[in-house]
Amino acid sequence: MNLPDLKEAKKRTDIKVTEKQVNYHFPSAFIGKKYFLRTYGCQMNVHDSEEIKKYLEMLGFTETTILEESDLVVLNTCAIRENAHDKVFGYLGRCKHLKREKPELLIAIGGCMSQEENVVEEIKTKHPYVDIVFGTHNISELPKLLLEKKDKQQIEVYSIEGDVYEGIQYSRDSKITAWVDIMYGCDKFCTYCIVPYTRGKERSRKLENIVVEVEELKQNGYKEVTLLGQNVNAYGRDLNLGYDFKDLLEKVALTGIERVRFVTSHPWNFTSEMIDVIAKYDNIMPYIHLPLQSGSDAILKLMGRRYTKEEYISLFHSIKEKIPNVSITTDIIVGFPNETEEDFLETLDVVNTCKFDSAFTFIYSPREGTPASLIKDNVTMKTKESRLRRLNELVNAYSLEANKRLVGSIVPVLILGENEKDKKRIYGYTDTMKLVNIDGGHDLIGKIVQVKIIDAKSFSLDGETEKVGEAI
Ligand code: SF4
Incomplete structure (x- = not known):
């Protein structure tokens, strides 16, 4: 793999960090088109995906969670584990299949894997149907890459970071x-x-x-x-x-x-x-x-x-x-x-x-x-x-x-939403980041509520708000 030599990487002093404002002046050229975004990895990637979504929506795309419905697929990849590579390329196989039926489908790959030279090489040689490759340091270039889409594969990955962007939406x-x-x-x-x-x-x-x-x-x-x-x-x-x-x-x-x-x-x-x-x-x-x-x-x-x-x-x-x-x-x-x-x-x-x-x-x-x-x-x-x-x-x-130890105590819980598996329940997190599930109380979503803990499991707590459900 062609990664920087460790000693050299540690010594690097060539990075001049400059502060840049993101440019949002681009046309809504994709109105009526749908994007499908798949995110792999950590919170950094999840948050980067929120940035990617904003650009796509400003370009006129709307999100779909159904791959087959999409006009653009973006894979925001993770490189932390060896098997992450296999997962992404496995999924790419599905996208390739879809592109055979729908040749106008655009496929873009970003995230940490795109920063690896051997991955970029693999995409170039084995996956020519991928339209765009962008890296972790130039997410804001994605609109330009989509607007100026060329017939051949476009690879725009900055190998050296340099800018901290402000004003990101x-x-x-x-x-x-x-x-x-x-x-x-x-x-x-x-x-x-x-x-x-x-x-x-x-x-x-x-x-x-x-x-x-x-x-x-x-x-x-x-x-x-x-x-x-x-x-x-x-x-x-x-x-x-x-x-x-x-x-x-x-x-x-x-x-x-x-x-x-x-x-x-x-x-x-x-x-x-x-x-x-x-x-x-x-x-x-x-x-x-x-x-x-x-x-x-x-x-x-x-x-x-x-x-x-x-x-x-x-x-x-x-x-x-x-x-x-x-x-x-x-x-x-x-x-x-x-x-x-x-x-x-x-x-x-x-x-x-x-x-x-x-x-x-x-x-x-x-x-x-x-x-x-x-x-x-x-x-x-x-x-x-x-x-x-x-x-x-x-x-x-x-x-x-x-x-x-929390059973019987009353703790503040920020209610985040409906429990995905059981719609009758809501869930939230204590100040100490413990997951609490509660029966009912959908009107409390978005509020910090005093909750009585009634049962404990290894990974979550059960609580009730009936007597102490005053929102603050
Ligand atoms: S494990 Fe964490 S601290 Fe260590 S190199 Fe990776 S990101 Fe940095």
Whole structure:
């Protein structure tokens, strides 16, 4: 795979970040046409899709959720796992089939996979029916690419990031909660991760622009914002303007929006001043996603995570001490190369110490192009699966325990909508990011409601609003 050399990528100083305004002066040339957008991967991609949707709708497209009805298919891809590649190309097969029946169908591919040279090469050679390829750094070029559509395949991917765009408009999926990008890219170079290569170096948006966006969202009735970045705690470091994530958090809290959240945190950049700010403001939610990845110092070193087990636990305890009722969730990878039973037991030890509210757990699989993929993967799949099973049993037991502690209590829940599987029920999230399902009360959607928790499962709570359903 032709990715930048790791040492070179880390040394790069050639990025001059400039602030640009997005140009929205383009004609509605596609009125009556329909687009189908499929999003793979993380919240960053989900939010990028909200930007893509806005451009398409301004061009005159309307959305369809039925592939066969569409005039344009956009696949917003993810590169984080090896199997993401297979999923996208598998789906592309369906699109190719549809294009045979409907030759005027346009197919566009964007997202992290488009930033990989070997993927672009594969699209060029094996998938000539794809019309447009665009990358993560030039989403705003999509209207131009569609308007100036040529007969031959158009590939417009910026290999080097450089601009931070302001004034981006979104077709947001929710009218209640909103994602707000605060920074792009990541400089951490964890050895198993492809993100620094596909999303580039850390580039922060200016604090004042983020605050204005949050103020506008508040004025438009949004109840909650989630500040978004691969590593939000590093916010502002690249700008050298004398402010960092704690200052941003404080300014966003002072807008008075009802709920402020942020993802994702890296333990390495989490300062005690940031914890103080989270503790100080009632509208900064007491919920932190703090990826652990492994409890073994040897494996953490191999992963390039830059903290030790002891440092992680110490950070965990300071957060717990300073922020009352905080809920902390994590990510854990099992079966990293060289992970011994002892290393794995270190991970279980951290889980037993921290008793996380919940954890996303994964089996390690090498991602081509990352430094870790060059280390011999010497843990058998059988061992990986068995460790995952043992880890999940423990993690789920602590999740259930944490949820059970809430039974009988009354907690604030932001009601987000109807339960997809059971339309008679509604759902929402507590301040600590726990999913609550409630019978009835559809008029409460969009409100923060006091809910009595009546039952607990590992992954959700049941609540009732009858006696305490006063909206605030
Ligand atoms: S912090 Fe590590 S895992 Fe997270 S995006 Fe950056 S390189 Fe990837």
